[in-house]
Amino acid sequence: MKFRSAFLATMLCLTGTASQAADPIALRDMGSFHVGGRIAELSGLPVQDIVRVPGGPTSKLDPNGRYPVEQMYVQYFLVQNRKGKWPLLMWHGGGLTGVTYETTPDGREGWRDMFIRKGWDVYISDAVERGRSSFASPDIWKSQPVFLTQTDPWERFRIGPGAGSFDADPAKRKLLPGNQFPIEAFDAFTKQIVPRWLSTDDAVLAGYVALIDKVCPCVLLTHSQGGMFGFKAAEARPDKIKGIVSVEAASAGNLDKAPLLKSIPILGVFGDYIEQDSRWVAYRKSDFAYFDAIKAAGGSVDLIDLPKIGITGNSHMMMMDKNNREIAEQISKWLISKELADP
Amino acid sequence: MKFRSAFLATMLCLTGTASQAADPIALRDMGSFHVGGRIAELSGLPVQDIVRVPGGPTSKLDPNGRYPVEQMYVQYFLVQNRKGKWPLLMWHGGGLTGVTYETTPDGREGWRDMFIRKGWDVYISDAVERGRSSFASPDIWKSQPVFLTQTDPWERFRIGPGAGSFDADPAKRKLLPGNQFPIEAFDAFTKQIVPRWLSTDDAVLAGYVALIDKVCPCVLLTHSQGGMFGFKAAEARPDKIKGIVSVEAASAGNLDKAPLLKSIPILGVFGDYIEQDSRWVAYRKSDFAYFDAIKAAGGSVDLIDLPKIGITGNSHMMMMDKNNREIAEQISKWLISKELADP
Numbered sequence: 287m288k289f290r291s292a293f294l295a296t297m298l299c300l301t302g303t304a305s306q307a308a309d310p311i312a313l314r315d316m317g318s319f320h321v322g323g324r325i326a327e328l329s330g331l332p333v334q335d336i337v338r339v340p341g342g343p344t345s346k347l348d349p350n351g352r353y354p355v356e357q358m359y360v361q362y363f364l365v366q367n368r369k370g371k372w373p374l375l376m377w378h379g380g381g382l383t384g385v386t387y388e389t390t391p392d393g394r395e396g397w398r399d400m401f402i403r404k405g406w407d408v409y410i411s412d413a414v415e416r417g418r419s420s421f422a423s424p425d426i427w428k429s430q431p432v433f434l435t436q437t438d439p440w441e442r443f444r445i446g447p448g449a450g451s452f453d454a455d456p457a458k459r460k461l462l463p464g465n466q467f468p469i470e471a472f473d474a475f476t477k478q479i480v481p482r483w484l485s486t487d488d489a490v491l492a493g494y495v496a497l498i499d500k501v502c503p504c505v506l507l508t509h510s511q512g513g514m515f516g517f518k519a520a521e522a523r524p525d526k527i528k529g530i531v532s533v534e535a536a537s538a539g540n541l542d543k544a545p546l547l548k549s550i551p552i553l554g555v556f557g558d559y560i561e562q563d564s565r566w567v568a569y570r571k572s573d574f575a576y577f578d579a580i581k582a583a584g585g586s587v588d589l590i591d592l593p594k595i596g597i598t599g600n601s602h603m604m605m606m607d608k609n610n611r612e613i614a615e616q617i618s619k620w621l622i623s624k625e626l627a628d629p
Numbered sequence: 630m631k632f633r634s635a636f637l638a639t640m641l642c643l644t645g646t647a648s649q650a651a652d653p654i655a656l657r658d659m660g661s662f663h664v665g666g667r668i669a670e671l672s673g674l675p676v677q678d679i680v681r682v683p684g685g686p687t688s689k690l691d692p693n694g695r696y697p698v699e700q701m702y703v704q705y706f707l708v709q710n711r712k713g714k715w716p717l718l719m720w721h722g723g724g725l726t727g728v729t730y731e732t733t734p735d736g737r738e739g740w741r742d743m744f745i746r747k748g749w750d751v752y753i754s755d756a757v758e759r760g761r762s763s764f765a766s767p768d769i770w771k772s773q774p775v776f777l778t779q780t781d782p783w784e785r786f787r788i789g790p791g792a793g794s795f796d797a798d799p800a801k802r803k804l805l806p807g808n809q810f811p812i813e814a815f816d817a818f819t820k821q822i823v824p825r826w827l828s829t830d831d832a833v834l835a836g837y838v839a840l841i842d843k844v845c846p847c848v849l850l851t852h853s854q855g856g857m858f859g860f861k862a863a864e865a866r867p868d869k870i871k872g873i874v875s876v877e878a879a880s881a882g883n884l885d886k887a888p889l890l891k892s893i894p895i896l897g898v899f900g901d902y903i904e905q906d907s908r909w910v911a912y913r914k915s916d917f918a919y920f921d922a923i924k925a926a927g928g929s930v931d932l933i934d935l936p937k938i939g940i941t942g943n944s945h946m947m948m949m950d951k952n953n954r955e956i957a958e959q960i961s962k963w964l965i966s967k968e969l970a971d972p
Binding site: 310311312313314315316317318319320323325328334336337341342343345347348349350351352353354357359361366383384385388389393395396399412417418420421422423432433434435436437438454473474476477478479480481484536537565568569572 | 659663686700709727781817819820
């Protein structure tokens with residue numbers, strides 16, 4: 287079995303005829319860890335009686351004590367044949383987790399595996415408060431999360447044409463014309479959504495900076511809310527960031543600190559339909575102001591406005607859109623042009 | 630580059646001299662999906678004004694609408710050289726996620742990668758309500774989660790000798806003598822803990838059954854609370870389950886349905902110190918009663934009582950213990966003996 291597989295792998299390599307997606311993925315290692323966080327202590331709260339397993343014995347739950355909070359979960363995949371010169375850290379947007387970059391909701395290959403196949407060591411994290419990073423009790427964070435309906439991403443992520451375009455009945459949902467989002471898997475996509483706190487930005491940023499201190503120098507690939515964290519983390523650790531690909535940052539960094547990023551090659555990527563939604567116009571405007579401040583300090587910012595290069599129909603979730611591979615190729619070409627990866 | 634790697638892989642296969650942990654991991658595919666769940670609808674709640682990004686525009690958050698809830702996140706790794714005859718599904722315990730089976734808190738290889746290296750296709754899930762599976766609003770689940778202090782697992786998972794053995798100061802923590810848990814990484818371990826609802830068992834089980842319907846026939850490897858879900862899921866889909874490895878199930882299935890498992894080879898694995906904690910005596914007793922009912926119906930249940938075969942010091946989190954590889958080897962030997970994997 288082993289011999290046959292090695293032979294097959296050799297044949298595939300020599301002939302190069304198999305489709306890329308069918309090639310095996312060879313990793314020199316993979317794994318995960320939690321990084322950052324702090325210990326919070328609670329005291330003076332009443333002890334509860336709980337039953338942990340149905341029919342099992344009652345046991346005491348004493349909420350007083352020490353809690354690890356604000357840590358961040360990170361999963362990594364280190365390739366056998368490395369072409370990226372630094373690790374590539376993929377940071378997701380608001381109300382989502384690292385799942386953003388995995389298999390698309392309709393089952394196609396996502397950007398994680400595309401970039402692994404391109405020879406990048408990839409680190410995917412769940413921001414503090416989300417997914418496998420866990421969250422803190424309301425006694426510690428003093429607030430409750432907000433929950434998003436299915437309506438929200440349909441209308442806000444430029445899948446449908448804004449307010450009123452979502453309907454419970456998939457057949458009645460209105461779509462921006464030519465949209466590339468795999469709408470048949472929209473309900474599957476919404477299963478990826480996690481609740482979101484509006485008071486944890488400082489903790490989220492601290493988690494990202496702790497990750498940078500652990501695994502960088504590196505290249506950041508950020509999306510939406512993750513864009514702001516990427517820029518602010520780069521302001522905190524400019525020497526550790528060798529490149530930033532910002533996909534539709536929903537807000538930018540601190541304008542007065544933008545000059546700190548002048549030595550970092552930056553790429554901003556924007557999808558379609560932005561002019562049709564005042565929120566996205568505002569978000570992009572704030573990105574542009576930040577980019578201008580970096581350029582004014584002598585820095586380098588490139589833009590890919592997808593419709594302007596003939597790639598149309600992309601929603602805010604372009605890493606899941608039907609043409610996600612085409613966009614990954616554009617990003618990859620830019621990374622190679624900046625000598626952040628071998629061709 | 631590609632050629633060199635294939636050559637290297639061939640050399641490793643032919644010579645077989647490299648250490649197992651240093652070999653590359655070859656996957657024919659990997660990915661993730663969410664399975665199961667339902668749509669919950671909320672109505673009649675007031676619309677909120679929120680600011681999604683600091684300094685950004687205010688936007689409306691209307692909590693009324695449709696929410697996907699009770700879906701389960703699943704991540705899979707499909708090996709190039711398959712030896713396991715079926716997929717191996719790893720189900721974690723209460724208050725934890727699939728991270729249980731990944732890299733240990735002190736950075737050693739976990740059971741996920743050990744079994745992948747042994748040729749198993751591995752599926753790791755986060756039970757409904759936890760990690761990347763997300764959770765529902767209190768308007769839908771009508772309850773709040775409970776949060777565990779660091780004291781709880783130290784005293785309850787047979788790391789320290791019960792009540793009073795945990796201390797904020799690591800130097801003052803009391804340890805069960807000879808314990809194999811990597812105590813220097815205990816604080817890192819507690820970062821893996823996620824909040825837990827006490828009212829969601831039916832939804833958790835439904836998620837697991839949905840996973841079985843999607844990817845099985847399969848073999849289950851369960852831990853603690855996951856043991857109960859494994860047995861109950863097997864009762865619901867006995868023909869789909871080809872083997873069960875139950876590591877310290879904290880409770881068993883339905884006694885009257887145990888005969889449904891009579892055609893499934895089952896292995897129960899138990900660690901050290903159980904007699905020193907009445908809770909663990911009670912849990913094991915309920916497992917034994919369930920096993921006896923399966924055997925009375927003509928089924929087959931094997932036991933590995935680790936101390937009885939000279940493997941001592943194992944906590945409840947034995948997949949993270951310093952001798953986790955030794956226990957994985959015992960489980961692997963059993964799987965091969967039941968013809969569930971090629972040697």
